[in-house]
Amino acid sequence: MQPDLFGADRRQIRLSEGAVLLGGFALSHAEPLVAAIAALTAAAPFRHMETPGGRRMSVAMSNCGPLGWVSDRGGYRYAARDPLSGEPWPAMPVLFRTLAQDAAAQAGFADFAPDACLINRYEPGTQLTLHQDRDEQDRRAPIVSVSLGLPAVFLWGGESRAGRAARHALFHGDVVVWGGPSRMNFHGIAPLKDGLHPATGALRYNLTFRTAG
């Protein structure tokens, strides 16, 4: 279901215990979010990281906040500085933090204090195959994921890699929160379909908020 003509889509879909899709939760802040992404990535540009195996990730990434997720031949980890510049990642905008906290609270996770915001840029054809987020120290904290721009198909699996993943459409302004018993569930994004979005053109952005340290 897409946002209707008369107001924000407020569908709430329970994905599993501790995981919920909040339809349109970020819609009223979408414009400043997209503008902030442009400003942040002028300072810390999008780049294609390498997996530990040396393969180039199709999704371009950057970060803001005290810690940023990085991948290279040395493995996955969180780093306080951008490896490209040696400088700290740009500060996390107040809007980002408050939005993530509000979404987490809406999903039942009070006092979410993200110290990392991964910024993903998807072009048509790019994807993130099914994986777990397991590089964070504090796994009691949930994960908050904000979708902007082109729609995508969210893959939602279980605690094990095997088995069938559910598929849920994610639209501009949607937010997914997962934590508690769902914190380690496998998840991913199916290859992005071609298209144009008024706010982002032929791109999808995703903001992923985590407590990493």
Added chain:
DNA sequence: GAGTTACA
């Protein structure tokens, strides 16, 4: 042998 496995 495990782990790789945010890939192909």
Added chain:
DNA sequence: TTGA
């Protein structure tokens, strides 16, 4: 679903 499963590799090197």
